[in-house]
Amino acid sequence: MSFLPPWVGLLLALLLFGALAAWVLRRGLARQAANLAQVVTGEDVQAQAHRRIQQQHLADLDRALTEGRLNANQHAAARDELMRQVLLDQAQAGTALQRGGDGVTGPVRWGWIVLLLGALSGLSYLQLGAQQTWWPVPLSQRVQISATSPEQLAEQTRVWQQATQNRPDDAEAWLTLARLQAAQNAHAQAEQALARVLALSPEPDLWIERAQMKALSAGGVYTGEPWQWIENVLREQPRHLNALVLAGSAAWSEKRHAAAQSYWQRALGLVPADSEAAQGLQQALAQAQAASPAAELAQGVAAPPSAAAPGTALAGDARPVIQGEVRLSPELQKHIVTGATLFVYALAEEGSRRPVAIWRSTPTSWPVRFALSDSMGMGAPPVLSSLAQVRLVARISQTGSAQKQAGDLQVELPGVKTGVQGVVLDITGR
Missing domain, CATH: 2.60.40 (Immunoglobulin-like)
Known part of the structure; x- marks a missing residue:
């Protein structure tokens, strides 16, 4: 799975299509300018030749009038016809210039633009219009437990145990079974099922879930593998929220209140300030601060014992x-x-x-x-x-x-x- 968010791919495609469209436009404009220059050059030469001929013709008319070969009426009529022809030639030259400027490059250029816009619209729909194709949903987020009563939990557990036997390589089935077992406080069995899940789909969130199940099955003791799994996740992802929260819990269970406070403070910076998670972390931080050695000394209270005797209330x-x-x-x-x-x-x-x-x-x-x-x-x-x-x-x-x-x-x-x-x-x- 790619670690780049999907909008990065869309942005890169947009930049690529933009660059291609700019190249097509630039090439089309350059070709149009060249054609226009060629047309203008050709029309200028032709217009100059026509003007010389027309000037020569006008001079011949004036000479014929002077020599008496044409009378005044004949000279005026011939001169008017010549001027009408000059105006007609100028109109035809403007039409040819406009036709040469439009040429074939215009339709081709706009065809490319329409094609690129269509391709970009299709890609945008695939990325934004169908959100399920953006990014594969992690396995840890796909599995949800709907059962609530003990009877429902027991029945679904039986069904998913059979499913794991029929499909031993189905990570989703194993995770469903693990969470059903965890909901029934069968933490040891849930931890074993999570081990099978991680062999098929090693996600950081699942390692944290397994660490919690392992600690719960040992009566809340994180020493050994649970701590090792938490630290491995934090080594790879120092800002992993679930790992930071559970690390704080593990440190708290070991009476290392300053360490718990540090982990929870880092986790607090990753959640919205007005969220329920932030409120819970703030409560935990307040407890860790009150239980820290500095707070106890300032209040003149002795540090709590490292472990409480079974069945007795703590002070x-x-x-x-x-x-x-x-x-x-x-x-x-x-x-x-x-x-x-x-x-x-x-x-x-x-x-x-x-x-x-x-x-x-x-x-x-x-x-x-x-x-x-x-x-x-x-x-x-x-x-x-x-x-x-x-x-x-x-x-x-x-x-x-x-x-x-x-x-x-x-x-x-x-x-x-x-x-x-x-x-x-x-x-x-x-």
Whole structure:
């Protein structure tokens, strides 16, 4: 795929056609001038000969009148006829000059111009009139997920899994499957499907998407391949918006607030100032500035710990936004293995299915208290406190995996207002 925008090709074609039209016009004008000069030269010689003959004839008439060979009436009549012939010759000379100037070059010249304008109009239509032919739409922008309910997601996932088996070289099918799996929080499977996509269509946006899925499948840890993929994209495209945003998220998750601030500041310069993306980045920047060591020292606040203990609320800029408890029926408690992990996470009601906050614990008794805060997110906008309401999910993983597995117990609660306390998530089945 060419990296030049389509209007560059149109501009080059316009310049080429303009130069060709100018050459044709110049050549036609030069030929017309030469023909005109030739006609004028020929007409001048002929006119001079006619004038000498007419002057000689007039002198003969005057001599005949003097010698008495013509009377006054005969002389006047002959003189009038001679003057009429002079006027007629002058009129014929002007007509011939005009005819020689027009010649054949006029129709030919205008024919070339019409032909060039027609060709330019056709090219303009192909480039501007049919926008789908401007530029191939990247694969990362062609695939959209329409399913919203769990049932629709499961059904479409089954359909696209079959499609990838039937068409293993279809990158669009693999990407559709990956995004369906991501929408169901099956991040590990989504990352594997994205690996197949990138083998077929290595786009920078897809590398960033894979880095995010890889980090989510590891519980929000970017160390290793996710960071490497992000840095590879930024090395090739330092102004890649998605890479800068995710790099800020990765730095934030590692408590490198100054680095997160730097990445998000660069990303902010790439979006319109009044856009929703700019507002989200400004909120993230405000958090990064408040969490930076300089701000903490100026406020006399100790730096936050490098990692929070599971199941505990963080202090300072990580104040709890939603608090509550998870309950489990006594019948189900009998089936929970020792060391099972409890995940509680918040999702935006609309848009991305990426968790905005994740809490985890290894409970030994029930019910279990939990608290969700902004610091428990992936770092990228939106943050938990910026949303009016969210969907809460509580899941018990028997294996401790961040991805939903067969046999996990789960409950979802939509429409939870942020800032609320005393939320109850009651797990009653799978």
